[in-house]
Amino acid sequence: MSAIHGKNTYISVTTLSPAPTGAHDISPYCDTSAFNYVRDSHDLTTYGQDGHVYGGGLTNHSFSCGGKYDTSTTAGPRAIFGPLMSATGEQLVSVTRRVEGTGSGKPEETFNALLTGFVETSPVADYVTWSADFQVSGSVTRTTQGA
Numbered sequence: 001m002s003a004i005h006g007k008n009t010y011i012s013v014t015t016l017s018p019a020p021t022g023a024h025d026i027s028p029y030c031d032t033s034a035f036n037y038v039r040d041s042h043d044l045t046t047y048g049q050d051g052h053v054y055g056g057g058l059t060n061h062s063f064s065c066g067g068k069y070d071t072s073t074t075a076g077p078r079a080i081f082g083p084l085m086s087a088t089g090e091q092l093v094s095v096t097r098r099v100e101g102t103g104s105g106k107p108e109e110t111f112n113a114l115l116t117g118f119v120e121t122s123p124v125a126d127y128v129t130w131s132a133d134f135q136v137s138g139s140v141t142r143t144t145q146g147a
Helices: 077-086
Strands: 010-015 022-025 032-036 039-043 054-059 062-068 092-098 107-121 129-144
Touching: 010 077, 054 129, 077 107, 077 129, 092 129
Parallel strands: none
Antiparallel strands: 010 022, 010 092, 032 062, 039 054, 062 129, 092 107, 107 129
């Protein structure tokens, strides 16, 4: 069995509007992330069955990440996610996730997602932290990174 250390995980969020726009490598601000793979199930049971019969449906994935708060007003999570939470309408972002890090032959996932929550936590005896929750919109593209 081959194990991979989580410290190499790369996460980038690309925003189209509002500012700041463009690709943002948020890896330096993250110390946790999770991709929740979910698929709808449909009960296809008919008369005469002794147990339920199920069929698969649409995917309904979600993604979350978080870490230590950063005071940057141009590059940190607050600068990127704050305006998205304040904007009206659909604010999809493009997320790139490289769970094994960056390098030729390593896996990469890209997907569009709606930022559904952004939390900043201020414990009295610890550092300020942040977390962001995303609902994946559409399909996830899984590729292998090139050279």
